[in-house]
């Protein structure tokens with residue numbers, strides 16, 4: 001079959017890998033000038049490694065991704081350093097990266113709340129019944145089973161940070177998926193995620209996949225039994241863009257499918273990366289779960305070079321400050337300098353000695369599609385991978401539910417779509 005794939009993110013590349021192995025003729029159209037999609041990175045002269053535009057890592061439980069990396073023969077390049085993740089309580093930061101540290105965290109006291117937190121956590125790791133959990137909101141479920149204090153201290157800040165004004169509407173299966181499928185060890189690829197994307201794309205090219213970079217697809221149409229991509233006919237087409245873009249690319253889809261795509265809610269993200277002359281966290285902390293209600297202008301502060309060595313970046317210290325935001329939020333239209341002016345006072349809270357002169361350079365990356373919002377009974381709203389147009393398939397972050405979006409699930413859904421296309 002002659003097959004087109006729109007998007008050289010991990011979903012598109014994973015699908016291409018299996019389809020090409022089965023002998024099909026594959027063309028990937030990618031609007032950017034690089035592979036890797038949302039998990040791509042950038043590199044300055046003098047850096048040995050790239051830095052992800054949006055902070056990324058893998059969990060040890062990311063079996064689809066780690067399995068694919070093994071198939072590609074690249075497993076010796078995956079590393080799992082041991083970074084320190086911290087939580088805020090009464091103006092102090094506490095390690096929160098193991099069950100023991102979670103139990104020692106003073107934010108919950110040492111009585112009944114800690115026991116409820118522990119039991120709820122254990123239950124969510126054991127149960128597989130996410131279908132029951134998607135019927136209620138995370139807020140309702142947590143208040144009922146973990147108690148209001150545990151909810152307010154531990155889960156509400158996460159929900160508010162990730163989902164803004166939608167936080168009360170997110171279903172409990174989302175929290176289940178995070179607790180069920182994630183480990184505390186965090187992994188990355190030597191050279192950065194972009195290095196992996198480049199090596200993956202190179203292997204695909206060597207196998208005969210045609211990857212067209214800088215090729216932005218404008219229109220997809222049903223064309224007498226074939227599917228046409230900007231006028232070129234293919235037996236089958238897989239689109240891996242956001243649901244909104246899919247609806248724009250293919251307005252001929254039936255009304256009900258289009259409506260389903262357009263009704264899906266998602267959050268965008270704005271992430272600033274800074275190169276500093278000095279280390280920000282003197283304690284060597286990697287990931288700060290920032291309490292936005294305390295007035296911080298971002299949700300996460302991540303000191304990347306407390307995770308991987310600064311020697312990979314010419315001795316520069318790399319930090320990220322990022323947030324998930326509703327479309328239309330002012331951060332999307334602010335200039336990089338305006339955003340920096342907003343963030344600088346917050347950096348001083350992590351290290352009172354921080355000065356503007358420490359900054360070598362900043363980069364700001366923005367995306368309108370960063371995090372799907374799963375509402376109650378969300379499984380009913382997931383668009384089918386096989387669209388009502390014969391030969392046209394769609395696989396995006398919004399369809400990996402009940403799992404939370406991630407490169408691991410992009411690989412899983414890409415390979416699933418490839419199987420469906422071959423059936």
Ligand SMILES: Cc1cc2nc3c(=O)[nH]c(=O)nc-3n(C[C@H](O)[C@H](O)[C@H](O)COP(=O)(O)OP(=O)(O)OC[C@H]3O[C@@H](n4cnc5c(N)ncnc54)[C@H](O)[C@@H]3O)c2cc1C
Nearest residue numbers: 007009010011031037038054056057216217370406407410
């Ligand atoms: C802030 C943030 C943090 C994250 N953290 C992590 C993490 O720690 N770990 C993790 O595993 N995942 C993380 N993710 C999620 C991860 O990046 C995604 O789940 C994954 O990259 C999605 O892959 P994809 O192939 O489905 O889509 P994408 O990566 O979005 O790929 C789609 C591709 O399609 C291309 N495209 C779109 N429209 C067109 C068109 N018209 N023509 C041609 N090409 C087009 C795009 O340029 C893009 O390259 C994070 C995401 C964000 C935003």
